[in-house]
Amino acid sequence: MSAEPVLSVRDLVVEIPTRGGLLRPVDRVSYDIGAGEILGVVGESGAGKSMTGNAVIGLLDRPARITSGEIWLNGERIDQLSMRELRKRRGKQIGMVFQDPLTSLNPLIPIGQQLTETIREHLPVTAAEARQRAIRSLEEVGIPAAAERIDSYPFEFSGGMRQRVVIALALCAEPSLVIADEPTTALDVSVQAQIIALLKRLCRERGTAVMLVTHDMGVIAETADRVAVMYAGRLAELGPVREVLTEPHHPYTSGLMGSTPLASKGQPRLHQIPGSMPRLGALPDGCAFNPRCPKAQDKCRQNPEPRIGPADPRAACWFPLGETA
Amino acid sequence: MTDLPQSPDTPIAVKKPSRLQEIWASDFLWQFRRSPVAMVSFAVVMLLVLSAVFAPLIAPHDPFNPATLNLMNGFTPPGEANMFTQDTFFLGTDDQGRDVFSTILYGMRISLFVGFAAVLLAMVIGITLGLIAGYVGGWTETIIMRVADVQLTFPAILVAMLIFGIAKGFTPPEYRDQMAIWVLILAIGLSDWVQFARVVRGATLVEKSKEYVQAAKLIGRTPFAIMLRHILPNVLSPVLVIATISLALAIIAEATLSFLGVGAPPTQPSLGTLIRIGQGFLFSGEWWILLFPSITLLALALSVNLLGDWLRDALNPKLR
Amino acid sequence: MSLVSIQNLTRVFDVSKPWLNRVIERLPKRYLTAVSDVSFDIPAKTTYALVGESGSGKSTIGKMVVGLLPPSEGGVTINGIDLAIETDDDKIESVRSDIQMIFQDPYASLNPRWRVRDIIQEPVVARGGKATGLAERLLEQVGLTASDADKFPHEFSGGQRQRICVARALASEPKLIVCDEPTSALDVSVQAQVLNLMSDLKDEFGLTYLFISHDLTVVQHMADRIGVLYLGRLVEEASPDALFDAPQHPYTQMLLEAAPRMDGFGREVEPPKGEIPDPIDPPSGCAFHPRCPMAVAKCSAERPALKTVGESRVACWVAQGDT
Missing domain, CATH: 3.40.50.300 (P-loop containing nucleotide triphosphate hydrolases)
Structure with a gap:
């Protein structure tokens, strides 16, 4: 991508101090998201995918904190900003869509008021203009009879409609980045x-950068332009979605793809990755995936896997598939 | 926080640690060791409870043995000596020459006994009714919880006084002093079951909807077995918190009743009775008779309460 | 048996x-x-x-x-x-x-x-x-x-x-x-x-x-056999092969079309219309008719029964050829 990326994350490390030692739910993760681009972040639970998104918006729950690395948003470094400064950027520059629409909407305030408040906080408009904008944004996300329903409360909407309202709320201040954490789960x-079609259309029209965090490979395949596969807090593979999913370079990506029922169509048994993802407190030496990896060699057991970023090879693997044929 | 592994701080066991090490390393004790408030209040509670339990061994005088009492020792100020034996009454004596320190120790026994027994009674009633209300539901639940609501609209102390009065009416006059303590326990226990029932019902409703209860139903377990063996163990931790805080309240309730003269009789004085006796002498200058029992009551109730507060936080994973 | x-x-x-x-x-x-x-x-x-x-x-x-x-x-x-x-x-x-x-x-x-x-x-x-x-x-x-x-x-x-x-x-x-x-x-x-x-x-x-x-x-x-439910009723029942290769009921077709695919890179699906109706007050006739692209007048008036069509059983007037 030639233009400067909207979001640029470099060597991000999130640590949680615990009694058993320091845990790293996000371990030196680097990626870029360009304008109008959708980056899918996939991984299993505990892989650190939500934590990466939360770190960007400064929503880490204590005692988790960013201990090193840089986050750049539109050319400005935001990982060292105060909570107050960051709150200003949330909403204005970053919109958020979470899994459960009920937690992102205040149940006691009509949706219209929540929208106009957000709009007026970030844009210099009058109350009447803000209301017009709110109605327009509700229409855009496909809420029928938006002008009449703008004064309804969140509980008066169905789950799907509520998620549409959340999307309207996330996009109403016209942010340059949207973080969607399991928006359809x-x-x-x-x-x-x-919802997926809506998210895709709006972001394409406005040139919004999107970070789509999900565990659903199908959603990623249909929605994302590029995909970041995470494992045990680290990036396993990062690249264009079609290439990563059809010809994975990392054995974990390959195993993950293979274990979906679709990939094993017609076979009596599903392909399975042996074992399970290690707990953060009990990561193996060397590459985090080596005990489950069919291709692991001594090098993998002794050296941590190579780190990858936007400019580096696709897979964080000493012996990537497809290249060492 | 879906991305956190289940228990990030479970240490990776290389060798299986002994049971004792396991307990010492548990989250619960770790939290305890990190909280100065919890440790101090625990120490105070233990000190008071132990000195009450071993009162006959610790107390320098037996305040209830008329043979050792001498009215000439009445109103000895703190730190001054017995006129006959030259022992020091280091907290002074009351009007009848009883050693205040000893009466406090013995008074605490009564207070703690009544407190523990009343909370136990309240717990048994509250847990039973709460479990039944939550699990059975329907009309049973409506009746139990409405009774609880009605009782809650009256101050607990009023309810206790009412029950105390009724129960006293039923005891023959010659047993009244003997039975006073038990009537007190009944009164406080019955006035305090509501919050146990409410909390247990709430927790039962949550547990009842969980799938392990459905699995037990599917096997054909009886409702009684499901309540007792499956649900009860899972609703006990909030009960523990309430029990601790209730203990402090029960001790205060007992003191209040005794202070008002409807509780422990002067022959078996509790801390409340001592305070009632003492307040008569406050303005004539014998302040110690009131002050020391009051401080003891305060220390006891406060430290139990603080311990309960800490327990609530420690058992609530959300507040960690 | x-x-x-x-x-x-x-x-x-x-x-x-x-x-x-x-x-x-x-x-x-x-x-x-x-x-x-x-x-x-x-x-x-x-x-x-x-x-x-x-x-x-x-x-x-x-x-x-x-x-x-x-x-x-x-x-x-x-x-x-x-x-x-x-x-x-x-x-x-x-x-x-x-x-x-x-x-x-x-x-x-x-x-x-x-x-x-x-x-x-x-x-x-x-x-x-x-x-x-x-x-x-x-x-x-x-x-x-x-x-x-x-x-x-x-x-x-x-x-x-x-x-x-x-x-x-x-x-x-x-x-x-x-x-x-x-x-x-x-x-x-x-x-x-x-x-x-x-x-x-x-x-x-x-x-x-x-x-x-x-x-x-x-x-x-x-x-080995799949039953598709919509608002409490069986709308189609078939073997997996029949169901996935040739779904008969429009609701089954919609579900299959809407499900994300692993190989659907950049796939632009026409998202399904509407949402699941309130089950307390379901639509008349076939409950799916307000969302159905093939609905005819009969669909809102009469409820189709589950009938055998080929290898499958399906509850749809159009699929049963009875409009």
Whole structure:
């Protein structure tokens, strides 16, 4: 990408001090997201994918904290900003969509008021203009009869409609980056398709950069431009979605793809990765994936895997698939 | 926080640690060791409880043995000596020449006994009714919880006084002093079951909807077995917190009743009775008769309460 | 003969407000029909899958099959015995021990205060049976180790817990296991392990599964026959091949189209119209007609019955060619 990326994360480390020692739920992760681009972040639970997103918006729960690395948003470094400064940027420059729409909406305030407050906080408009904008943004996300429903409370909407309102709320101040953390996990298949289509359309129209965190490989395949696969807090593979999913270079990506029922179509048994993801407190020496890796060699057991970033090779692996044929 | 592994701070066991090491390293004790408030209040509670339990061994005088009492020793100020034996009454004596320090120790026994027994009674009633209300539901629940609501609208002390009065009416006059302590326990226990029932019902409703209860139903377990073996162990931790805080309240309730003269009789004085006796002498200059029992009551109630507060935080994973 | 036979199964829930509110606000009683007139058979040693979105009634059917909920109408016959009307205690007991269930949430389905051994052996111990060594044997069977029996559930990961649930389900040597979304709380790679385990055990013990899921790909992999539910009614029933290659009911078609695909790079789907209607007040005629692209006048007036079309059974006027 030639233009400067909207979001640029470099060697980000998040640590949690515990009794058993220091845990690193995010370990030297680097990636860029350009304008109008959707970066999918996939991984299993505990892989650190939500934590990466939360670190960017400064929503880490104590005692987790960023201990090193840099986060740049539109050319400005934001990881060292105060909470107050960061709060200003949230909403204005970064919009957020979470898994459960109920937690992102205040149940006691009509949705219209929540929208106009957000708009007026970040944009210099009058109350009447803000209301017009709010109605327009509700129309944009496909809420029927937006002008009448703007004074309804969140509980008066269905789950899918509520998630639409959340998207309207995230986009109403026209941020340059949207972080969507499992936005469709709580929704039914038919509603999920609607929400995904909506998110895709709006971001393409406005040139918004999107970080889409999900565990659903199918959603990633259909939505993302590039994909970051995370394992045990580290980036395992980062690259264009089609290449990563069809010809994975990292054995973990390959195993993950293989274990979905679709990939094993017609076979009586599913391909399975042996073992399970190690706990952060009990990571193996060397590459974090080596005990489960079919191709692990001594080098993998002794040396930590190579770190990857936007400019580096696709897979954080000493012996990437496809290259060492 | 979905991305956190289940228990990030479980140490990786290389060798299986002994049971004792395991307990010492548990999250619970670790939290305890990190909280000065918890440790200090625990120490105070232990000190008071132990000195009450071993009162006959510690107390320099037996305040209830008329043979050792002498009215000539009445109103000895703190730190002054017995007129006959030259022992020091280091907290002074009361009007009848009883050693205040000893009466406090013995008074604490009564207070703590009544407190523990009343809380135990309240717990048994509250847990039973709460479990039944939560698990069975329907009309049973409505009746139990409405009774609880009605009782909650009256101050607990009023309810206790009412129960005390009724129960006293039923005891024959010659047993009244003997039975006073038990009536007190009944009164405080019955006035205090509501919060146990409410908390247990709430927790039961949550547990009841969990799938392990459905699995037990599927096996064909009886409702009684499910309540007792499956649900009860899982609703006990909030009960423990309430029990601790209730203990402080029960001790105060007992003191209040005794202070008002409807509780422990002067022949078996509790801390409350001592305070009632002492307040009569406050303005004639014998301040110690009131002050020391009051401080003891305060220290006891406060440290138990602080311990309960800490326990609530320690058992609530959200506040960590 | 079929192991399980479900006839005209219906379940109505009373969702009225409390009596006092109804009197004051002059509201009528309100009923939610969660399951309506569902009939199907499960032959022994096969897997029957129920798919549907939220509110389709699939979990309610599962609960009625295992006897956790009584049906409002119709019945479930297992081995020729209907639990709801059978009076012979011995027969009830024998059917009860033939049915087990695996639940969705591996964190809620194990009692956190019990040791794994007691959890696994409970189905046997509760019936007064002897269970020495049973837990250890079953734990090894599901891919854990015998020494795990002394541990508590919190020491295990989600996938391992689900294995423990499988072990518990196997303890009473059941013939039928109802699996209610057994892998939807698990990660993909763990899901593969658990699904493989379930397939292996099915062959080894000759089990019959009623598999309830919202995930079409999982269902396609596991099932011998699939029933699609919409608002409490069976709209289509077919073999996996028939269902996925040539879905007959427009709702099935919509579901298949909407499900994300692993190879659907940049796929632009026309998202389905509308949302699932309020089950308390479902649309007239075919409940799917307001969202259906093929709906004709008859669809809103009359409800189509489930009829055999080719290899499948389908409840749609258009698919039945009767418009």
